[in-house]
Amino acid sequence: VLPTARPEVIYQTVEDGAVLLDTAAEIYFGLNPVGAAIWELLPPASQSLDELCAALERRYPDADPEQLRRDVEELLDDLESNGLVSRPVTTA
C-alpha cells in the first residue's frame, strides 16, 4: 500500500527539484527532480507501487526500471521515517 502525504506537509517546487516542509515539526526535506516526481505520483495520482513505478518509467524512459523501483522504495522509507508521509492503517 502506498503511503500518502501528511496534510501538514507543504510541497514547494524549486529549480532542480522541490522542498518538503513539515509545518508542524518545521522540518525541511530536499527532493531532487526524480524525488519530486515520486512525490507528485503519491496518492491520489497513483494507487499502488506498481502504478507509481510505471508512471515514473514513462517520465524517465532511459532509466533502468529496477533502479527506479529501488529509488522509489528508498525514498518512501526516508519520507516515512521523517514523518512526511503515513501509511493507511489496515484492519484484518
Place this chain on the structure above:
Amino acid sequence: MPEYSIFGGCLSADMELSGLVRTRNGRPDWTLRTSPAPPGERALELLGEEAVEPDVGVRLYRYPGGFRIEYDDTGTFDIQAGGRRLTWSPGPRPTPESVELDLMGRVLPAALHAAGNLCLHASAVAFGDAGVAFAAPKLYGKSTLAQALVLSGEARLASDDVASLDLDEPVMLRPGVPRLRLRSDSAGHGEADVPTEGAKVAIDGLSPERILSRSVPLAAIYLLDPQPADPERPAVCRTRISGPAAAIGLVACAKLAHLLGKGESGVLLSRAARAATSVPVYSLAIVRDFQRLPEVVQAVTGWHADH
C-alpha cells in the same frame, strides 16, 4: 511628525529615532504611532518566539488583517494594512534605544514580510548597480566583510543587518540602515575611528557616496561559511548551490526565521524558492583571518565590480 529614510522608503513616526536619517517625504511608506491604550484583543495565532536577551523574549503572532510582535520589555507592535501601519503599545521597560533596535531589527522586517518581501539576515553592498548580499547567522563576519568592501572604495553599503528583497523580476535589493555594527575586534581593522567598548560597536557617518540610497537588482546571494585560519587554504572560495539546497539555505538565513514558523513558514519557503530561482546563490568559504581580508575583498570585487 518626523520622517525617516529607511529600507529605501519613508517612515513617519511620532517619536525620535536617533539612528535614522531624517527626510522630508510627505508620502510615508510606513507610519508608526504610539498608542496610550493596551493592545487590542485579537484572535492571535502564535507563529514563533525567541530570546532577545536572557531575560527578554519576543513572540510573533498573526491575526486576520495583521501581525503582532510582542516584546517582554518594550511592548507590543501591531502591523496592519499590508505592513504600512504600525502601532506601538509600550510595555513595562521601554527605552528609546531598545525601542529603536526592536523597530529596525524585527518590526520593520516583519512589516516588509507583510508586504511580500523576503528579508535575509545579511549584510549587503552594491558594486555599481549590482547588489550583493552576504547572509549568515550572528558572528559569522558578514559586517566585517561588508565594511572591508565599502572601505576599499569598490562598493557602497546597502545594509548591515537586514537585506530586504523585492521579489520582482529582477529581484531588487533595498537599501537598509546605513550603519555598520561590528564586533570590537573587527572594527579596528577599518579606517573609521570607532569606539571599542562592548561586544558590538556602531560605525555611523559613512560618506554619502559610500551608501546605497535606492534599490538595485540583486546579482548574488552568498551564504557565509567561515573556515579556520589556515595559510594553506584559499582565503575565499565560492561554490554555486541551487535547487532545494539554495532554497533551504535562504530560509535558514531569513531575518525572522525563528519567528515566521507554523502557518507562515510556507510563505517564507515560497519566497525563498522564488529568490533562489532568480538570483545565483553561493556558499562562500572564508578563512577567519583579518590579515587575509584584502584577498577576500579582491576576489569578491573581481567577481562583481564592473571594471
